[in-house]
Amino acid sequence: MFYREAGDFKTSYVDDSQTFPISFDRYRYYFVLFVAFALLPFMVDDYWASQILGPFLVFSIAAIGLNILTGYCGQVSLGTGAFMAVGAYSCYKLMTGVDIWYPAVCDGSRILFFWCSGRAEYQIWFQLPEINILLSILLSGFITALVGVFFGLPSLRIKGFYLAVATLAAQFFLIWLFNSASWFYNFSATGQITAPDTFVAGVQVTGAETQPWALYMVCLVFAFGCAWMARNLTRGSIGRRWMAIRDMDIAAEIIGVNPLKAKLTAFAVSSFFIGIAGALFFAVVSGTAEAGDVFGIQTSFEILFMIIIGGLGSIFGSFAGAAFIVILPVALRVIGTEMFGWPSEIVEHFQFVIVGALIIMFLIVEPHGLARLWQLAKEKLRLWPFPY
Amino acid sequence: MKDTYEPYVTEDGRQIGGVLMEMKNITLRFGGVVAIKDISFDIREGEIRAIIGPNGAGKSSMLNVISGFYHPQEGEVWFKGEKRKPMKPYQVAQQGVARTFQNIALFEGMSVLDNVMTGRLTHMKSNLLQQVMWWGGAEKEETANRERVEKIIDFLEIQHIRKTPVGRLPYGLKKRVELARALAAEPMLLLLDEPMAGMNVEEKEDMSRFILDVNDEFGTTIALIEHDMGVVMDLSDRVVVMDYGKKIGDGTPDEVRSNQDVIDAYLGVSHD
Numbered sequence: 164m165f166y167r168e169a170g171d172f173k174t175s176y177v178d179d180s181q182t183f184p185i186s187f188d189r190y191r192y193y194f195v196l197f198v199a200f201a202l203l204p205f206m207v208d209d210y211w212a213s214q215i216l217g218p219f220l221v222f223s224i225a226a227i228g229l230n231i232l233t234g235y236c237g238q239v240s241l242g243t244g245a246f247m248a249v250g251a252y253s254c255y256k257l258m259t260g261v262d263i264w265y266p267a268v269c270d271g272s273r274i275l276f277f278w279c280s281g282r283a284e285y286q287i288w289f290q291l292p293e294i295n296i297l298l299s300i301l302l303s304g305f306i307t308a309l310v311g312v313f314f315g316l317p318s319l320r321i322k323g324f325y326l327a328v329a330t331l332a333a334q335f336f337l338i339w340l341f342n343s344a345s346w347f348y349n350f351s352a353t354g355q356i357t358a359p360d361t362f363v364a365g366v367q368v369t370g371a372e373t374q375p376w377a378l379y380m381v382c383l384v385f386a387f388g389c390a391w392m393a394r395n396l397t398r399g400s401i402g403r404r405w406m407a408i409r410d411m412d413i414a415a416e417i418i419g420v421n422p423l424k425a426k427l428t429a430f431a432v433s434s435f436f437i438g439i440a441g442a443l444f445f446a447v448v449s450g451t452a453e454a455g456d457v458f459g460i461q462t463s464f465e466i467l468f469m470i471i472i473g474g475l476g477s478i479f480g481s482f483a484g485a486a487f488i489v490i491l492p493v494a495l496r497v498i499g500t501e502m503f504g505w506p507s508e509i510v511e512h513f514q515f516v517i518v519g520a521l522i523i524m525f526l527i528v529e530p531h532g533l534a535r536l537w538q539l540a541k542e543k544l545r546l547w548p549f550p551y
Numbered sequence: 552m553k554d555t556y557e558p559y560v561t562e563d564g565r566q567i568g569g570v571l572m573e574m575k576n577i578t579l580r581f582g583g584v585v586a587i588k589d590i591s592f593d594i595r596e597g598e599i600r601a602i603i604g605p606n607g608a609g610k611s612s613m614l615n616v617i618s619g620f621y622h623p624q625e626g627e628v629w630f631k632g633e634k635r636k637p638m639k640p641y642q643v644a645q646q647g648v649a650r651t652f653q654n655i656a657l658f659e660g661m662s663v664l665d666n667v668m669t670g671r672l673t674h675m676k677s678n679l680l681q682q683v684m685w686w687g688g689a690e691k692e693e694t695a696n697r698e699r700v701e702k703i704i705d706f707l708e709i710q711h712i713r714k715t716p717v718g719r720l721p722y723g724l725k726k727r728v729e730l731a732r733a734l735a736a737e738p739m740l741l742l743l744d745e746p747m748a749g750m751n752v753e754e755k756e757d758m759s760r761f762i763l764d765v766n767d768e769f770g771t772t773i774a775l776i777e778h779d780m781g782v783v784m785d786l787s788d789r790v791v792v793m794d795y796g797k798k799i800g801d802g803t804p805d806e807v808r809s810n811q812d813v814i815d816a817y818l819g820v821s822h823d
């Protein structure tokens with residue numbers, strides 16, 4: 164079969180604006196979906212689900228989120244890790260029943276709020292029932308969206324490098340908050356949060372005994388849903404508002420785009436996806452988390468690298484970048500350490516060198532990343548075997 | 552020049568209506584620089600109104616006042632018979648005023664089609680939820696607006712570059728795409744800042760034809776800034792002449808041409 168658009172005429176604008184205008188692409192897409200939904204669940208083992216496919220899907224969601232903000236709307240953020248933490252901690256609190264404490268007076272004069280733990284004087288004033296895990300993950304997305312909008316407010320005044328620094332402040336503040344306010348980790352002695360066992364229609368989806376296929380399926384369903392929503396948003400009028408702001412904010416205003424609304428919706432939608440990714444990563448994939456550990460600044464950078472390598476302003480690129488960053492260390496370990504027997508530190512350093520070199524290359528040569536290379540390959544293929 | 556505000560019909564049969572926009576005693580200062588000094592003029596429905604004058608006269612500043620980028624220290628802007636409150640540019644756009652820039656301001660990362668589609672944004676009302684689901688009107692709205700955009704693309708004869716990224720286009724075509732984006736908004740008032748600057752004779756002729764056709768077919772009111780006197784005289788119904796921030800002439804092309812102040816300004820008579 165040839166990869167062609169000839170003979171593949173579009174007879175309506177609906178056809179022309181569909182996601183995969185070339186039918187061959189469409190079939191490949193259905194094939195990938197078929198493998199992902201119908202074959203892989205029967206094949207994944209524990210290692211593949213929790214070390215490779217789970218993280219890949221979760222980071223794809225986070226990368227889609229950051230790509231909406233940075234790739235589509237042009238607002239740089241270094242707070243991705245912290246926004247994932249917001250999702251994770253929201254999900255934890257929702258799963259365990261949110262507790263609101265009555266601020267009791269102690270020491271005669273000072274009012275103690277929930278974050279001064281260890282005192283006996285305050286008492287639970289109100290407690291929500293535990294919320295279904297899938298709903299908790301969704302709600303975590305909404306909570307993160309609100310937090311994201313709040314930290315997105317500076318974007319109305321500052322741009323580029325200065326905005327990046329402002330989001331960096333959000334990153335450190337939020338992680339500090341989750342580490343120091345014991346209410347967030349239910350006053351546990353270790354400061355860690357651990358997901359309790361939860362079930363969906365009788366199948367365990369969080370907790371130690373979760374089956375690999377269940378873990379994989381939950382991540383897959385969320386990743387598919389998020390990608391579908393992101394695609395819908397970016398092909399319509401809201402996507403064009405974001406891109407207009409990204410390309411030239413003055414011209415965007417002149418065609419009637421309210422910059423405040425456009426930027427804040429980008430922060431909200433982006434944080435929604437990132438929050439879902441954080442909740443999934445904590446509750447489903449890893450089962451436990453500690454804010455500074457897994458959601459630190461290095462995670463923010465990792466996700467930024469994913470969208471730079473995968474492609475700014477591309478949903479497909481978000482998946483490609485996430486796959487690359489998740490699989491690279493595994494592949495290097497298998498090839499370097501296990502096949503050639505190199506010491507593991509050297510292999511690890513290799514990873515930094517490769518990622519660093521690729522970032523520089525993509526930033527300078529091809530800002531649209533792997534997604535663009537893929538497209539170029541397809542364009543060549545479209546003309547093959549007669550390039551003229 | 553017609554002094555009354557009565558509607559009239561031009562020699563070539565176009566209908567000119569009442570006053571659409573009126574600038575009253577506008578003064579705009581940047582620190583010590585007075586860019587516009589106490590200027591008043593009006594733009595009538597259906598006409599092509601030119602603003603001419605030497606470089607630095609304050610013409611672009613005047614368009615920026617109209618489109619809400621600059622806020623004059625003194626004076627009033629009246630639109631459709633109402634005094635306008637201070638407005639942000641996007642609010643002005645939502646009222647039905649579209650424009651192009653002296654230096655092209657296109658979205659370089661998008662295709663021609665997407666650029667022109669952005670012109671429709673003031674008409675696209677579906678909300679976030681509908682867009683997320685691509686349902687409940689979002690898709691229908693996209694298709695309906697796409698149809699209108701395709702008409703404008705046909706009208707301006709840029710079908711062949713529909714899917715080309717704007718960054719790759721030559722200058723003349725970029726100017727045309729920018730006009731297409733402004734037209735896509737179906738504005739009541741269209742502001743063009745030097746639409747033919749930097750074009751060769753042939754491109755200028757094309758652009759002049761498009762401007763006349765837009766005015767003729769859509770009945771769009773147009774205010775344009777232009778340096779080429781020949782073009783201005785051919786296109787416009789009335790001309791405002793500015794020099795050093797002041798208005799030195801206002802009237803039909805013939806009246807302006809015989810105005811002594813205007814002749815002096817263009818012949819470079821010294822200002823003392």
Ligand SMILES: Nc1ncnc2c1ncn2[C@@H]1O[C@H](COP(=O)(O)OP(=O)(O)O)[C@@H](O)[C@H]1O
Pocket residue numbers: 581584585586604605606607608609610611612613
């Ligand atoms: N944003 C601004 N800040 C300071 N001065 C400005 C600004 N915009 C325009 N001016 C000044 O106003 C005067 C008129 O400029 P402009 O409106 O661009 O003239 P024209 O378009 O007629 O060539 C110039 O002296 C220019 O330096």
Ligand SMILES: [Mg+2]
Pocket residue numbers: 610611612653
């Ligand atoms: Mg100018």
